[in-house]
Amino acid sequence: MTTTxxxxxxxxxxxxxxxxxxxxxGIGRGIALAFGAEGANVVVAGRRREPLDETVALIEAGGGKALxxxxxxxxxxxxxALVRAAVDRYGSLDVAVNNAGVFRGGQPLADLTEExxxxxxDINVTGVFLALQAEIRHMRAQPSGGAIVNVASTFGVHTSSPGAAAYAASKAAVTVLSKGAAVDxxxxxVRINVVSPGPTDTPMSLRPGETPAERAERAKAGLPLGRISATAEVAAAVLYLASDDAGSVVGTDLVVDSGATA
Structure with a gap:
């Protein structure tokens, strides 16, 4: 492909x-903005419409196209329906990034509610499974195929933390599911890979009652890099895996975590 x-x-x-x-x-908005800045027609999805409209406005303000x-x-x-909406508007689905996820926890596993x-x-694992099915079924039918990047976490196959056992289990499942789908x-x-972010500049990385300044001091002392990752840095990893530059990268799990699990 010619680069412009x-x-x-x-x-x-x-x-x-x-x-x-x-x-x-958060990370999803950062990824969407990065695709928009590199010329893609971006379809942004989520359960609440208002923040999606804000993401679209930001992409369009930078000269991009978004839905x-x-x-x-x-x-x-x-x-x-999401895949159909993308294809109906723009004619193809070339890249999909399954980033939707939630964290419910903070307490020991024995005290976690069944809900x-x-x-x-439902969201972190089944949501990725269902999205993958819809995306793959379309991509494998189009001559150009496609690339999929699933967003997991360093909490999972790489590490865990007190109060995050269930979340880590769900994200580990994303990694293993992705590797199996990649081979299939x-x-x-259809080329499938994973990005596993560590501490990133989003509210999820703040401890209860912690300010961003306090988080920065904690990261300075506790992370090999001395700081958490920017959402743009996670987005850069996603765009690499989705691009032709990674054409022979299949089923990998790219960790972006300031050296936390090194």
């Missing part, structure tokens, strides 16, 4: 359609 220039960056995704779930805030679609990916009908356990499984579908032209 867009606002000082390589436009690796010009003419391609990228779907990002959980794109109303907001309200969807709950833990429901098969929503996952399939919180099921919520994390690479011969059909």
């Amino acid at each position: 220039r867009l606002t000082g960056k390589t436009a690796r995704f010009t003419g391609r359609t990228a779907l990002v779930t959980g794109a109303g805030s 907001a679609v309200s969807a709950d990916v833990s429901k098969a009908v929503d996952a399939h 919180d356990w099921r919520t994390q499984l 579908h690479i011969r059909e032209g």
